[in-house]
Amino acid sequence: MRIGAIEAGGTKFVCGIGDENGTIVDRVSFPTEMPETTIANVIAYFRDKEVEAIGVGSFGPIDLDPASPTYGHVTTTPKPGWSGYPLLGTLKEAFDVPFGWDTDVNAAAFGEATWGAARGLDSCVYYTIGTGIGVGVYAEGKMVHGLVHPEGGHVLTRRHPDDRFEGFCPYHGDCLEGMAAGPALEKRWNMKGKDIPADHPAWAIEAFYIGQAVAGTILLLSPKKSFWAAASCINGSCCR
Amino acid sequence: MRIGAIEAGGTKFVCGIGDENGTIVDRVSFPTEMPETTIANVIAYFRDKEVEAIGVGSFGPIDLDPASPTYGHVTTTPKPGWSGYPLLGTLKEAFDVPFGWDTDVNAAAFGEATWGAARGLDSCVYYTIGTGIGVGVYAEGKMVHGLVHPEGGHVLTRRHPDDRFEGFCPYHGDCLEGMAAGPALEKRWNMKGKDIPADHPAWAIEAFYIGQAVAGTILLLSPKKSFWAAASCINGSCCR
Numbered sequence: 153m154r155i156g157a158i159e160a161g162g163t164k165f166v167c168g169i170g171d172e173n174g175t176i177v178d179r180v181s182f183p184t185e186m187p188e189t190t191i192a193n194v195i196a197y198f199r200d201k202e203v204e205a206i207g208v209g210s211f212g213p214i215d216l217d218p219a220s221p222t223y224g225h226v227t228t229t230p231k232p233g234w235s236g237y238p239l240l241g242t243l244k245e246a247f248d249v250p251f252g253w254d255t256d257v258n259a260a261a262f263g264e265a266t267w268g269a270a271r272g273l274d275s276c277v278y279y280t281i282g283t284g285i286g287v288g289v290y291a292e293g294k295m296v297h298g299l300v301h302p303e304g305g306h307v308l309t310r311r312h313p314d315d316r317f318e319g320f321c322p323y324h325g326d327c328l329e330g331m332a333a334g335p336a337l338e339k340r341w342n343m344k345g346k347d348i349p350a351d352h353p354a355w356a357i358e359a360f361y362i363g364q365a366v367a368g369t370i371l372l373l374s375p376k377k378s379f380w381a382a383a384s385c386i387n388g389s390c391c392r
Numbered sequence: 393m394r395i396g397a398i399e400a401g402g403t404k405f406v407c408g409i410g411d412e413n414g415t416i417v418d419r420v421s422f423p424t425e426m427p428e429t430t431i432a433n434v435i436a437y438f439r440d441k442e443v444e445a446i447g448v449g450s451f452g453p454i455d456l457d458p459a460s461p462t463y464g465h466v467t468t469t470p471k472p473g474w475s476g477y478p479l480l481g482t483l484k485e486a487f488d489v490p491f492g493w494d495t496d497v498n499a500a501a502f503g504e505a506t507w508g509a510a511r512g513l514d515s516c517v518y519y520t521i522g523t524g525i526g527v528g529v530y531a532e533g534k535m536v537h538g539l540v541h542p543e544g545g546h547v548l549t550r551r552h553p554d555d556r557f558e559g560f561c562p563y564h565g566d567c568l569e570g571m572a573a574g575p576a577l578e579k580r581w582n583m584k585g586k587d588i589p590a591d592h593p594a595w596a597i598e599a600f601y602i603g604q605a606v607a608g609t610i611l612l613l614s615p616k617k618s619f620w621a622a623a624s625c626i627n628g629s630c631c632r
Contacts, residue, residue, distance in 0.1 A: 290534045291538065294531070296531045296614075298531065299616045307611050308607075308608065348399075370543040372527060372542055372609060374537065374539045374542045376537050
C-alpha cells in the first residue's frame, strides 16, 4: 500500500511516500509560503504518486472536530495567510483518498508509538521543543484530542531560583513555553540555542523547566514512555 | 441486571446494588478495619444479593495491570494490614461473576461520565480532594491507567505569594496534595477545613492551588469537563 505523508510545519512542509511496513521511499521539502503557493506544491508533488491514503500532521491550532463546520481548517495562527485556511478540505478536493488529520505533535507521538521509541506500547507522551513547545498525548491506544486539542506547552512551572527572565509567551509570560522554548533561550542569553556551549548554565535552567513539566505529565498520566525532541533552535540537532 | 458496587475507601467501605439504568436499590457502609474483617463484611453483604457483576473502586495504590502477578492487590499503602492485600482476588474467590477493578477516583470519573456531569461526553477529568488529592482521567472514551496509575495529586504548583506553609506531603513537601489536601488546611490554620469560615483567607489560597492544577490539566488534555469533589475534611460536605 502506498501511503502519502505531509508534515505541515510553520517553516517548511515535508511530504513523503511510504508503506504500511514503515518503509519510506521518497521525501521532499518545501518552504512554507502563503497557503495557495504551498499547497499547490504539495498537490503537484502527490499528483502522479498514486497514493491510496494520506496522513497530515499540521502546525496549529487546527480544528480536529469532525462535527465542526471548520473541521480541517487552520484556526487562529498569527502566520500570515493561514488563519482560517481550509487545509484538509483543499487536499481532499485534490485527492479522493482517505485522509488522516492531526496536530504535528500528535502525529509525531503516534509515529513513535507505531514505529519508534514507544512501539508496542499503548501510551506515550511526546514533547517537541522548538519555536514553541507542543505536547502529544497517546493514552490507552488512542491519541488524546479532547474538546479542542491540548496545549500542554503552556502549563505553569515553578521558576528556577537563579532565573530573572520574564518569559516571552504573549499569553502567559513565564509559562513553560515562555521560559523554555527556543526564543526564551535566545532572549535570555542573547544567543541562539545552537550557539550556547554545553557547559553554559543555560542548560541547567532549561533542564529544570523541561524536567518539571515532564514529571508533572508522568504524575498525571503515567505514560509508558515520555520523550522529547528538540529542534535546531534549541540544541543544534536537525529538526525531526 | 443486578450489579454490585464497592467503594473501597481508606475510612469506610460503601457497598450497594444497582442496575444498568443507574437505579440504586440498596446501599450500606462499613468502617475500614483490618482487611480480613472488612472483606468478611463485604462478602456477607453480597452473599444473598444475587448480583451478576461487581465493580470495585479502591483506595490505593493498587495494581491495575492484568499481566502482573500482583494484579488486584493493594500495594504500598501505609494503612496497617492492607499493604500487599489481594483485594480483588479475595472477592473473586467468593463470587463467580465478572469484576470491574479500578482506583476510587477513576471509578468516580467513570461514574460522572456514565451517569453524571460528563454524561454523553468522551472525556473528563475528576479531582477528589480530601485526606489526599486524586485525579481520574477519562479520555477518548477510556479511563487512563498507563504504566501504573496516575498520581496527579502530587504535581508541583507555584506557591501562593502569601503562603509560608511548608507542605505536609511526606514525599514532596509542597506538591499540590501537600499544600491543598485536608491536612494542609488543618496544619496551616490550626483548624479543620469544615470549621474555617467562608470569608477566611484560607479559601483564596486553596483556590489558588486547585485552580492552577486544574488549568494545567486542561492545557495538557483539553477535557470536555473538569470538576472536583471535596470531602468533609475540606468543606464540610458529605463524602461522596
